[in-house]
Amino acid sequence: MTPLNRTTFLPALAALMIPLAIGMIFFYAPLERSMGIIQKIFYFHLSLAATAFLSFFVACISGIMYLLRRQRIWDARLAASVEIGVVLTTLVLISGSLWGRPIWNTWWTWDPRLTTSLILWFIFASCLILRSAVDEEGKRASYSAVMAIIGFVDVPIVFLSARLWRSIHPTVIRSEGIGLESSMLITLLVSIVAMLIFWAALFRLRCSQHLQENALRDLQQQLQH
C-alpha cells in the first residue's frame, strides 16, 4: 500500500463500520422489553466507555515509556490518547445522562461508575490544561507523563471510594456471564469493534499531527538561528 492509502485505510474502515453498527442497532437488535427504544443508546454508551478507558490506559503506558525512553513519539501518543480520551469520556457522560433521565428519572447520580468516569474526566482534562500551560517541549512531555501515570493510578482508589454510594448502574457483564440476548450481544460486539477502529484512526491522525507540529517547530528554530 502507498503511504496515502495507509493513512486513509482506518478512517475509511471506520466510515463503513459505524453506519453498519448504527444500522444493526436499529434494525437487527430487538427492542428491549421494559426500556424500549431508549435502551439502544447502550450499545454506543458501552463502546464509548470501553474506548475511553483504553485511551487512558494507552496514555499511562505512553507516559511510562516517555519517562524511560525520552522519545518524542511517546509524547505524541500520550497527547493523542489523552485528547481522545477526554472527548470520549464527555460522550460517555452525555449518553449516560440521556439514558438515565427517562430510566432513573435523574440526569445524574453518585454511582461508582458515574463518579469514576467524572473524576477521570476531570483528571485528564486537567492534564490537557497543563499541556497548554507549558511551552518547553521537554518539560511539557515529562509533566504530562507524570500526570497521565498518576491519574491512571488513581482509578482503583476512585472506584473503591465511590463504593460509599449505593449503585443503581446496571451490570451487563458479570462474572457469571453476559446478561444479553445473542442478537443484542452481536450488535454490541460490532459497535465495540467499530468504535475501536474509529479510535485507532483518530489516534493515528492525532499522533502524526503532533509529530508534524514538532517537526515544523524544529524547522522554524533552525531557520531563526
Added chain:
Amino acid sequence: MNSLQQILFLLGKDLRIELRKKESLVSMAFFGALILVILNIAAGIGKQVDADAGAGILWVAIIFSSVLGLGRVFAREKENGCVAALLLSPISPGEIFIAKVLVNFCLMLLSQLVLVPVFYVLFGSNFSAGPIALVPILLLVNLGFSTTGTLISAISAGTRRNEVLLPILLFPLILPLTALAVKATAGALAARPLTELMDQLEPMIAFCLIFSAAGYLLFPFAIRED
C-alpha cells in the same frame, strides 16, 4: 550524612524559614478560618448544622487553605534558583520529596491546630464527639494530601501559572480522599467508634500508600529541569 539526617536537615531548613517568615502558616490559618466563617454565614445564622454537613464544611476549609501553603513550598525554591542547588547537592530527589512531604504535613497539622478549634466554636454545639476523635482522620488526610500535593506542586511550580494550575491539577486527584474523609468525619462527629469507620479508613490508608510510592518514583521526573 545518611539519608535520614539529610531529610531531617531539609525539613529543619524549611521549618526554620517558615518560623522566621511565617508566610504560609499565617495565610493558611487565616484563610481557613475565613472560609469557616463564610460557610457559617452561608449555612444560615443561628441554624444548627448536623454531623454530615459539618464534616463537609470542615474539609472544604482545610483543603482550600492547605493549597495556599502547598503552592509556596516549591515557588519559594524556584524564585532564587534554589531547586538547581538542591538537585546539585548530594541529596537524592527521593529524599527531597520526603522532606517536602514532611514540611507540608507539619504545616497542615499546625494550621489545623487553629482551624479545628475555630470549627468547633462556630459549628460544634451539635456534635456528640470532641476534636480528639478526628485526629486519626486528620493525620491520614494530611499524609495523602501532602504526598499528592508535593508531586503536583513540583509540576505546577515549573509552569507559568503556578497558582492557577495547582488546585486544578490537585483537586481531581484528591477527590476520592476528600470524599472518604468527609464520610469518616461525619461518623466521628456522631461519636461512632473508630472500628466502625474502618470501611473509610482502609481506602484512605491505601490512597496514602499508593501516592507515597507513586510520588517517590515520579518526583525526580517532575523536578528535573531539562
